Amino acid sequence: MTQTSFFDFSSNPFFDPKNNPFLDPTKNPFLNKDLADVFTNMKTPGFDVQEMVAAQRKNMEAIAAANKTAVEGVQAIIKRQGEILKEIVDETNALAQEAGSNVGSAPEDQAARNLDAVKTSIEEAVGNMKELSEMLAKSQGEAFEILNHRLTESLEEVKSTIAKAKKK
Structure with missing residues (x-):
């Protein structure tokens, strides 16, 4: 180089x-x-450097905990998506086998069964999307709550530090 x-x-x-x-x-x-x-x-005017360092450490711990919660939520969603995909493949295979066994039946019966299968698939897809969106909202909510709790704590620490500085 x-x-x-x-x-x-x-x-x-x-x-x-x-x-x-x-x-x-x-x-x-x-x-x-x-x-x-x-x-x-x-010398800082009324501020304890060790307190400031401890507060920043708590902030980093809260961010790490929120990230961990978010990652665990994403992992759970990915796992559930895999399970849903497996269910879909299994159902598709079952429908294909059923369609093969109904070759000689009346076209009206086949159409009715196909429409029922499509309706069931749509209902399951909507249910799966709702489940996944609820999982995502729950995960995000938990991560946000961790950060929100730390923010509230941090503001209280700042108020306490200011009050101590005024007394000095």
């Missing part, structure tokens, strides 16, 4: 402190400081 001229520190004028004041230690006070020390000793 070849290096582009931009990343070649010796030939790029951007990396020369004479051309770039941000890289000149006399003009940029952050270059002479240990940033870890700066952030460790940083």
Whole structure:
């Protein structure tokens, strides 16, 4: 892999402190400081950094839990779709066998059976679509509830932190 001229520190004028004041230690006070020390000793006005970190950890945990719930819901839907597909294939095979055994029957009887089979198939398809949409709505609702609960909790934490800051 070849290096582009931009990343070649010796030939790029951007990396020369004479051309770039941000890289000149006399003009940029952050270059002479240990940033870890700066952030460790940083004072926030009334806010506890550990509380903020803990709150963000809780936020990430809530997002992970909501994602897990959503993924489990999708997996359940996919599993159910597979079951529905198997049922359809089994029913189709049964109808084909039945149609083969009724070859000599009257055309009116065959048409009536076919119409009944179509009606049943349509009713089952609508029922399956309703079931899948309910599964999806339930999964989304559960994931939303996790996030909503954490949001409410987070707002209460912010109110508490502000109240503590006012007391100081």
